[in-house]
Amino acid sequence: MTITEFNTLTKDAASQALELCCVSQRWIAGVLEERPFQDLSALQQRANFVWSTLGREDYLEAFEGHPKIGDVTSLKAKYSGSGNLAAHEQSGVSSASDKVIERLAEGNRQYEEIFGYIFIVCATGKSAQEMCELLEQRLDNDPEKELAVAAEEQRKILQIRLEQWQ
Template sequence: MSLPELNQLPVNQLKEALVTCCGSMVWVNEMARIFPVESKDSLFEQAEISWFSLNESDWREAFDHHPKIGDINSLREKFANTSAWASGEQSGVSTASQQVLEDLSEGNRLYEAKFGYIFIVCATGKSADEMLEILNSRLPNSPEDEILIAMQEQNKITKIRLEKLLVS
């Protein structure tokens, strides 16, 4: 969709489009209030400003809208509205060895047990091996440090999804 088309959407449809980019309803509602926007750059800038103004519970809500890295069943069942984007973002997982997939699954389990939310990484352009390496490097982080890293990764994902929204 083009930016003029996005600007013309009724509020409920605009919110439906925005939630495919970021699952935080506070973010979606804040973003819906800024429309119409003048340019893609102003949209991306406001998306980031809004994201960084949120609190941890808002960030966690956005994280809940993601499938676990490498979890194909999760992609299919839970995230039908973003599954095409998520599977494309995680395309590096499709060629992974069984061992790497098992290691990702176990790493996800350990990560979620430690931090209370799924492992969030901007997976675009990364192989499964790279994602596993990133996951393992972040497991020792403190919860205070990790939430900020995950939040930054979500910000990257949101920008990529906004870009995809504007070309879909």
């Protein structure tokens, strides 16, 4: 999709397009307030501004839009390169060893137990080993710091997804 195409969508269709980048309804509504956009840069700037105005509940809603790392089988299936955005972004997992995948699954289980939401990381360009190490490091964060880190990772993800709208 291009910015021109996005600008001509109905409000519902534009909302659905933005939902592919981030499912936070307040984020979507805030971005749509400034439509039409002159160019991709203007859209990205608005996306960042709206993101900076959101709070905990909005972040948690956004996190729910990501695939959950639950067990080893579903983890392998989710990131096997099926062509969807999340699979492509997290393709570093598809070539990971079973040991690393098991560590990711166990780390995510611990993470969810500690923080109450799934581990969010901008996985683009990262190997499964790197993601595993980041997850394990972040388990020691206090809840407030971790929410800020996860929110920043979500912001990076939505920006990468918007970049495809050239």
